[in-house]
Amino acid sequence: MSAPKADRDGAVVAEEDDGIRLDRWFKRHRPGTPHALIARWARSGELTLDGRKADVSDRIEAGQRIAMPVPPAAPAARPARKGRPLTDADVALATSMVIHRDASALVLDKPPGLATQGGTKTDSHVDGLLDALQFDAPVRPKLVHRLDKDTSGALLVARTPRAAAWFAKAFSNRSARKTYWAIVVGVPDIAQGEIDLPLAKQPGSGGEKMHVDDKGLASKTRYRIIERAGNSAAWVELQPLTGRTHQLRVHMAAIGHPIVGDGKYGGKSAFLTGTISRKLHLHSRRLRIDHPDGGAIDISAPVPEHFAASLDALGFDPMLGDVLAEETPKPSAKTVQKAKAKAHAKQVRKARRGERRGRGDAPAKPGGKPSAKRGPAKPGSGRKPAPRKPR
Numbered sequence: 001m002s003a004p005k006a007d008r009d010g011a012v013v014a015e016e017d018d019g020i021r022l023d024r025w026f027k028r029h030r031p032g033t034p035h036a037l038i039a040r041w042a043r044s045g046e047l048t049l050d051g052r053k054a055d056v057s058d059r060i061e062a063g064q065r066i067a068m069p070v071p072p073a074a075p076a077a078r079p080a081r082k083g084r085p086l087t088d089a090d091v092a093l094a095t096s097m098v099i100h101r102d103a104s105a106l107v108l109d110k111p112p113g114l115a116t117q118g119g120t121k122t123d124s125h126v127d128g129l130l131d132a133l134q135f136d137a138p139v140r141p142k143l144v145h146r147l148d149k150d151t152s153g154a155l156l157v158a159r160t161p162r163a164a165a166w167f168a169k170a171f172s173n174r175s176a177r178k179t180y181w182a183i184v185v186g187v188p189d190i191a192q193g194e195i196d197l198p199l200a201k202q203p204g205s206g207g208e209k210m211h212v213d214d215k216g217l218a219s220k221t222r223y224r225i226i227e228r229a230g231n232s233a234a235w236v237e238l239q240p241l242t243g244r245t246h247q248l249r250v251h252m253a254a255i256g257h258p259i260v261g262d263g264k265y266g267g268k269s270a271f272l273t274g275t276i277s278r279k280l281h282l283h284s285r286r287l288r289i290d291h292p293d294g295g296a297i298d299i300s301a302p303v304p305e306h307f308a309a310s311l312d313a314l315g316f317d318p319m320l321g322d323v324l325a326e327e328t329p330k331p332s333a334k335t336v337q338k339a340k341a342k343a344h345a346k347q348v349r350k351a352r353r354g355e356r357r358g359r360g361d362a363p364a365k366p367g368g369k370p371s372a373k374r375g376p377a378k379p380g381s382g383r384k385p386a387p388r389k390p391r
Contacts, residue, residue, distance in 0.1 A: 010067040016138065016160040018062040022047075022054060025066065028161065033071050041068055084123060086132055094132035099154070100299045104163035104292050106133060106141060109301040110155045112279055116146040126155065133157070144168050148246065150261075153180070153284025154301040166292035171243065176289040180238040180248060181226075181303065181321060183281040183310055184257040185270060187234045192224040195251040199244045209264065210246045212254050219244045221251045226321050229314040233260065233272060237285075237321065248282060260310070275313050277306035285321070 017025055026033050038056055041047035047054050048067045060066070086094075100107035108126065110116070115125040130141045137159045144158050144167040158164035170176040200216030202209040220241040228234045234257070238248050249265045252258055258266025261280040271278055286300045300322075303311070311318055 007070050008067055009070045010065060013060045013062050013064045013066065015062045016162050017060060018162045019059055019165050020161060021056070022049070022058045022060055022066070023056040025060060030071070037071060038068075084128065086129070090129055091132040094129040097126075098133065099301060100297065101135075102159075102291075102293075103137075104159055105167070105297060106157040106159060107287065107297065107299045107301075108155045108157060110147055110152055110284075112150050112152040112304055112306070115149040116143065116155065130157065145171050145243075147284055148249075148280075148282075150280040151180075151282045151284060152301070152304045152307070154178075154287040154299055155284065156287060156289065156297075163292050167289065170289050174241065174243075176287070178240060178284060179286040179288075180240070181283045181285045181307075182236050182238055182248065182252065183260045183307070183314070184234050184236055184252055185232075185260060185266065185272065186257045187228045187231055188223070188225060188236075188255065188257055193222075194241075195221045195223065195255060197251060197254055199247060199250055201245075210244065210250050212250065217244060218242060219247050219251070221248060223252075227316045229316065233314055235311065235314075235316050235321070276310050279306045281307055281310060283307055 011029065013025070017028070023035060023038060026035075026038055035056075038047065042053075042055050045053045046069050047056075049058060049060065049064050051065070051067075054066075097108040097110060098106055099109045110126060115122050117127045118125045127143055130143075133141050139160065141157045141159050142161075142164045144156055144164055147153065147155055156167060158167050167176075197212045197219060198214060198216035199210045199219040200213035201207045202211040222239040222241060224237045226235045226237055236252075238252075240247050244250075246265070249259055249262050253262065253265040253270075258270040259280060259282050260270060260272055260276065261278055262270045262282070283303050284301060285303070286298070288296060288298045290296050303318075308318070
């Protein structure tokens, strides 16, 4: 039985909530409502969208009317823990990182050494600086992906819940394209290729380290050498085709060419002598992703000082990374197999058509009629022309 109208509550879905799940809407706008109670309303038909029975997993659209019973009064919630107040230096750092800004998104140039999110003994991080980047948006910006603490470069931040859902989907279905630059120890034997090695958390590391494991998750990285410094080092372009933790670092170390400065996966051999910095040389150079309002974001982040200094010290031409023409991505093995199967099927159909045409010239069965009509006899064919019927 539905609750009396006097005990009903309702709201209209705002533009920034377009596309999110109904239970997510409750977390944002009715945070004190228990999920079990929402599910019970859905089962009983008391929770509706535009007057129709709704489910907690339904995707809502801007302008829809949500109606539900008024929840019972809940005990006073404990005040939320507030983060460290931002200083003038924090605000200056946050605003200096912005390299792209529109109504739905920000792209930051994250410096090396700054964590993306907080953790044990990590008080300074990008997530903690986002209050300084709300600007004129109605809500606080939200991270939609992350970079390792020591990795620098382009980091996308959503400015609305709708944009956050859009970008999260783009990253999950791999339609977003990320390009990294790295300097690695030694030079790979093959100038460009694909590393296909499954990864899993390394036992005993507390989940802080990954390793190659045949039973791990599928992990693929495409790489290309941009320039080489003799046999000592190479500047490479990396494109992660999957999004595993530390994927680029583990994959390059696994093929014998750890990223310079990556002692975690390359050990002592990951450091070059001379003036080359001991910092990690991995940089998120370019990010391309479809925009929720149409078009696309395509932004490049400049390399940090230590990376630029190493390019110069190793004699690399900074212009080469962007001058090289992009290659068309190679088709996957599955796509190639499907194409071969399609071509084979086409050949079989063509052969069968030839067989059917051949059967048309076969002699008639005894006592029966010819299986197909024959045209006029050709000179020298040995066939007698069929007698004409009298008119």
